[in-house]
Amino acid sequence: MNTHETEIAERTRETMEEMYVNMGPQHPSTHGVLRLMLKLDGEVVTEIIPYVGYLHRCHEKIGENRILTQIIPYTDRLDYLASMYNNWGFVLTVERHLGITVPERAEYMRVILGELQRIASHLIWLGTFGLDLGNFTIFLYCFREREMILDLFESVCGQRLNYAFYRIGGMPLDLPDSFVSNCKAFLEWFKPRLPEYDALMSDNIIFQKRVQGLGILDPKTAINYAISGPVLRGSGIKWDLRRNDPYSIYDRFEFDIPVGTSGDVWDRYMVRRIEMEESVKIVEQALQGLPSGDIIAKMPKKLKPPVGDIYTRVETPRGELGFYMVFDGSEKPYRYKVRSPTFVNLSVLPVIGTGYLVADLVAILGSIDIVLGEVDR
């Protein structure tokens, strides 16, 4: 390097061969306010440094200053594409600590709403993944179906995005009379839509060439990085908390856990794609077996959690969502910690994303399926 180049390199930390590019926090395909510092050699990514924290809002600290029932609405804002499931994870933790048995009907309602939420969340992922790869049309198709699920949710709880619907001990409102028939009608309508998505995405040779053999995450690395959810299953490890650490009434339902073989973007795509079908199966079975009866257990007016700590985890659409709480005898948790799946999954991006082109990095990031509301709590 001559003196001029050295000077530039010193000033900008760049050589003439490589340059730093700031991807985000405002960028169409970082799915929110994620910022990636990329070191590019031409178009090849040689280094990725993710910066998070743009959406930090002291979720855990706020939780330590609220009584337990007041925390439920805050959990909505964690993974805002799967609010029902966040509620569930939180109330389950408290119920286990207090030793409350939830009535049968409430459990069924939780499963139905939770699995519908999983479908809605995967639909958003599928649509935005299409956007990342330049396929705009699939996005609108997915939103059409998600809209119907949101309509169902609205009929149950009046909300469309942040529900705050699960309660410690059960559910606050019963399903409306029309819900079961509406839900069945939706499922009947939804099932033939999945091959339609295949026609646009999975069967398309351009799409296949774009995602196959990309961003390979081998099982060992996946376990070492504590990856969970569809990303882990894409690497071929059959680990689903609904099966491996059963909660609620998941042991009563028949469903498969799809796993990938090579751990590339295609496998992660296929896992989520098949999971939608499995969720449909679960909802159908739950609607079949929906019992009548109470929807909320008899609860004391004031919750007095006993001294101790508890960690409980659920399988959200994005992986293992864990809540860790320490109680010191007061009404508020002494320590409240959320183990968010996407924060952990995102940590593997520098490992699987380096060495590819920028276009591939976008696909790899899309396949991890992050929600920034959960990455930064």
Next chain:
Amino acid sequence: MENVYDILSEWGLPLTVSQLIVMLAVATAILIFTAVSVMFMVWWERKISAHIQVRFGPMRVGGWHGWAQSIADGLKLLLKEDIIPAGADRLVFALAPMVVFAASLAAFVIIPFGPGLIAGDLNIGVLFYISISSLTVVGIIMAGWSSNNKYSVLGAIRSAAQAVSYEVPLVLSVIGVIMTVGSMSMTRIVEAQEGMWFVVPQLLGFLIYLTAAIAECNRTPFDIPEAESELVAGFHVEYSGMRFAIFFLAEYANMFVVSAIATTLFLGGWHGPLLPGWLWFLLKTYFIIFVMMWLRWTLARLRVDQLMNLGWKFLLPLALLNMGVTGLILVLKDS
């Protein structure tokens, strides 16, 4: 055309002045046609994409199906503040959209809309189009470089690579037609298709041309220079207001030009029963534009290296094969 000159010379105008007047009139006509046609195409594309994506598209502005939406958008862009980034190379930045637009506008000169309806029937018509269309990439590189933005530079580099790679199969795919006709004049080529459109004997050439043409226009699945999810908007990231509108105008004008050339070379130009020639020409052109829009809203985007592989390892050998076979058939026919 001669009549016009006669009338003007009767008024006592020298020939150069009357030629200038005719030139101005033709240029204005082309400019107006381009503007109106682009406005229609933008609205049409929004409608087509909307119907592919189970929605309605613009419905309000102007009443019937939002027909005035493009006009309103154009006005809005005209009234926007003209922003030039602080670090930009001001002269090149301002010049770039004009270069791009001038290049796509110049190609309109050789488009035969009907018998005699051609601005300039050059004897090197096809060659003129090929050379003038390569100019676009110069403007794009100027835009990318002068913006002083890394995303713009990446977009411009991609664009240059893409244009160079796809120019070659584009040229070679057209040669089959030129060999058959024995002329590069657009009018002659159309007249030669009286009996049979060249799309039949030159089907391979047509398909190669169409693929390369879509790549020339930077449209999905080849919209790599402006890939939204990767480069935000590629070379025109820093452009806004009227300068952005000119890029937009040029893109759609370019689309019209490549479709019109495809119509002329392969789909028989103005030939067709019953309807007048210019209407047939426009119908065929807009059909090809429709196909391009259809592809855009259905397919995903290729990756840079895949694009290069497709261009050099697949389209180029095919185009060469097409040229060789055409030549062989012509020689055998003669002897």
